[in-house]
Amino acid sequence: MVSRIQRVAVLGTGAPALGLAAHLANVGVPVLLLDAERTSTAKEALIRAIEARPSPFFHRSLARLVTPGTLPGDAEALRGCGLVVDATRGTRAGTWELLARLEPLLAPDALLAVDTSWLPLRDLVAGRAPDLHRRLLGMHFVSPLRRTRLVELVPGPGTEAGRLEEATAFARDVLGLTVVVARESPHLIAERVAAHAFVTCLQRMEAHGLAPGDVEGLTALLFSRERGVFQALEDWGAGAFMDAVDRCHAELPEERNGFQLPSPWRAGLPSPEARREADATLTRTLRPLLAEDDAAARLRKLVADEGRAGRFAWDVVSRILSHAARCVGPVARAPQDVDAALTRGFQWDLGPFGMWAALGVTEAAGRMRREGLPVPEAVERRLREDAAPGATPRAPVHRSERVPVLTSPGAEAWDLGDGVLGVGFKTKHNSIDADVVATLGRAVERAEADFRALVLANPGPDFSVGANLMLVTMWASRKRWEDIRALVAAFQAATQRLKYARVPVVAVPCGRTLGGGLELCLGATAVQAAAETQAGLVETEIGLVPGGGGTLNLLWRALQGIPEGVQVDALPYVAKVFQDIARARVSTSAVEAQHLGYFRLTDGVSVRPEHRLEEARARALGLAGAGYRPPVPRAFRLPGAPGIRALEDGLAEGRARGELTAHDALLGARLAAILCGGQGGAGHEVTEEEVLALEQEAFVSLCGEPRSLERMQSLLMHRRVLRN
CATH class of the missing domain: 1.10.1040.50 (N-(1-d-carboxylethyl)-l-norvaline Dehydrogenase; domain 2)
Known part of the structure; x- marks a missing residue:
């Protein structure tokens, strides 16, 4: 059911008000941001929020949903708001006076909330019309809202139960917040x-x-x-x-x-x-x-x-x-x-x-x-x-069997019901090793044989920190090149197997989704991401390039909008992907990941973390029920030798400015060769297999570079990114 609250007014220009306005915009709710005196103050505050690091916005484009204004200059717009929140966090007298100014400007059915953890609501409603008593309540949004995702609701002495339920439903279902109803007390819970x-x-x-x-x-x-x-x-x-x-x-x-x-x-x-x-x-x-x-x-x-x-x-x-x-x-x-x-x-x-x-x-x-x-x-x-037996709350997604369909030391697959197979990792930080890769392949085969769809969802706050770096570092230090090559080939095959599975595959990233974790998402049919997902291909920070098809699938994702038969210069697309991988750019949210091209704009974003698995399951069933067919492989004419020279010229300029080390430039040159399709990439349409071969060769050769090994060891031993 669609909420009756379609637009919200937020009064205040401090950090709590800006955090609330940004969160409303993040979930698609238009916001009227009001200063009590001057519109310019609200405009300046909005600019501060956009430029802040970390930003309260999932992406700066969402700030377009926030309209700065003033009170009472925007009284007419205020009447179009179903919820008005005083987030000034002022004194008792100041808040009482502000509510007196607001009262005649509200829409007849609008909710009025005060963002406070200490002002007594009984004092704020004293002497006001009974109608206001029924629809006024406390809504304490615990700052910073993007991190806490918590609101404490406090009914006033006359708040109607139906209005409290309406506020609860809006905060929970639309804003995706954890809602706690508290009784009035200093600083609540x-x-x-x-x-x-x-x-x-x-x-x-x-x-x-x-x-x-x-x-x-x-x-x-x-x-x-x-x-x-x-x-x-x-x-x-x-x-x-x-x-x-x-x-x-x-x-x-x-x-x-x-x-x-x-x-x-x-x-x-x-x-x-x-x-x-x-x-x-x-x-x-x-x-x-x-x-x-x-x-x-x-x-x-x-x-x-x-x-x-x-x-x-x-x-x-x-x-x-x-x-x-x-x-x-x-x-x-x-x-x-x-x-x-x-x-x-x-x-x-x-x-x-x-x-x-x-x-x-x-x-x-x-x-x-x-x-x-x-x-x-x-x-x-x-x-x-x-604590009694049977008191444990039900899991977000029902497992129809008590034993896994598939299991191994590093991963297991469960029947999630309705023909959906779910696979998840059991490794530390959900890292990816040979056993995980093998189990993914088995899970796809089982899903194609006995299920309608596959969901890839891992336990814990992070989807995956990537490949098992300790294993790669150990093999590199012992010069076990063929073992590394076999691991890379198997991982590439696994991501491609996901990509071309005969059933839809939905990945459910959350938290850190780095390196190989993002490569799995790039291979999936669709993504249902937690709003707070930090995704990126970060291999250059450890002296390597992506080794699980990440270069291929991120580049193909950028090029896929080009219609068949249309001749375009691929270099701008290649340069964008090159910059994001070379700089190990990590998104600060799932929405930013969409704008970076890591996720599709049509991929889902779950505001309520506890619902993302069920929403992914629904997405997988929807794809399966809509006649899903795997994609047909494509090939593209890439920049080749001229593109490699152009990117290497940029690397040389970075070296001259002191922005890059010699090893950074070497990594960039290897990455440029992959993304440009090698020296001959401009002479023919480059296939996926050719790009994967270039990626594999670059990964293995970089494992033999002493400075790459130093970077890997630095992260493992000191948890520090080394720029050598």
């Missing part, structure tokens, strides 16, 4: 629980006599391997953190101790140098835990440690769990809402109650009580019920 957790870390740091580096490492294991407490506070903003702490401390007397920030931290966060100060013994304790991918297992191992690491971890976690439990009822409706707020709003691997379940509900509660921490019995009882 996400900011309140996070502020308490971070203050607890700083308090216990002093109590345990730990250095900043120790605490950063320990809290990275507790919250997110990507960042510890100090990085999380830096991302949140010290000012915003202090504001949340001070307001909770002042307005929540029963929780005051938990928001008592140690005075030294009011001076600011520790420097990057200070964050590296750590106890060597403690660091050795943490190192093996960082390799644990399962967040629950990682937490259990950390808390079970009998040294300082385990004592600190339990000291922090137990206080977080106790406070989160006390939030259920007064602030959050259910434990699941608290977990959703923290895993989305602050990117924790586990929410507080996920941590509790990982440690054992009864065991953790008993230990907390023995140590004098309050544990509400109703919350503990509810957690035990949720």
Whole structure:
């Protein structure tokens, strides 16, 4: 069903307002961006958002959906908006006055929302018409919205249930956000629980006599391997953190101790140098835990440690769990809402109650009580019920069988129902090795024999980081050239097998989709990508060129719009593909990947990550039901020797300007030869097989270059891109 809200007005020109306006545009909703005084202010703010890095827009072209204006100059346009959001985040008096100006300008059925985590709605509706009471609510979009994808809805004292449901449906189904309905309380759920957790870390740091580096490492294991407490506070903003702490401390007397920030931290966060100060013994304790991918297992191992690491971890976690439990009822409706707020709003691997379940509900509660921490019995009882057998939520896509159709050490295939076979990887970071390549071939054969379509979807936040670099590096260092050649040939054959399968193949990229991961997508019939997909052919950063058909299929993708029999100069197309591969250009979103040509403009983009697999399945069935036939191979006349010389001239200019190293120029020359079809590419229509042979030869020969090996080793050993 199409939402009644077809256009949204956003008031404000600060970062929260711009983030909201950009997100609305990202999902195709026209936006009226209003400044309270001057249109020029809104225009300037929009330009800032377009030029920002990282940008809140999926692609700069989407900014065309945002119209800057002023209030009341654009009153007529305001009446065409089904939702009006005050995102100024002003004072109580300022917000009350702004709502008074808005009230007579609203459409009769428009929703009015205030983006706030602390202003009491009862004060904002005081003295207003009953009609406004029914349609006003709080909508706190947790910033930065593109990363958090979280909104906390707060019904006002008179908000109609139907209007709350309408706002929920719009935020969830159109904006693709995680929606948590909260009760009015200072800083609602996400900011309140996070502020308490971070203050607890700083308090216990002093109590345990730990250095900043120790605490950063320990809290990275507790919250997110990507960042510890100090990085999380830096991302949140010290000012915003202090504001949340001070307001909770002042307005929540029963929780005051938990928001008592140690005075030294009011001076600011520790420097990057200070964050590296750590106890060597403690660091050795943490190192093996960082390799644990399962967040629950990682937490259990950390808390079970009998040294300082385990004592600190339990000291922090137990206080977080106790406070989160006390939030259920007064602030959050259910434990699941608290977990959703923290895993989305602050990117924790586990929410507080996920941590509790990982440690054992009864065991953790008993230990907390023995140590004098309050544990509400109703919350503990509810957690035990949720952990009971059969309480696990259903997977996004139903697997019709309990055992895989195909399995191997690196990948497996499952029957997803309705004639769709799903294949996914089991390797670390979903990397691609010989076993994965072989299983892909078997999956295509099985899909052609017994299924209507094939979906390629991998578990975890990243689709694939590419080929198994450790294996390639090991073989290159041992000069096992024929093994490398066989691996490349098999990978090329696998991507081509996907491309020409007799059933449609839909790839489901998400997160990092790099190198070989993107090559698989280029070979697929269609793509259903998560909105936040970072895709690119990045092999030049490790001294190589794509080796799984990436050069061929990205170039053919660029040339496919040329009608059969039309003679065109292919060099501009080749140059564009050359630049993107040579510079290892990575998209910042699936939409940008479409504009770069990595995905088709007709490929799907899933705004709600949890729905992308089901949407990919539907896309695959749609293709199968529409009489799918595999494409017919094409050949193109490529630039050949003149094109190679033109691209090499550009490389020489880059060397002269000091922008490229000698090895960069060598990589560029090898890439140019592939994309131009070799020296004779201009004399005939170059086939796919010819381009693949050039790609294979370039990949193997570059593995024998000492500087390429140095680049590979640098990334493996130091996680650093080497420009040698």
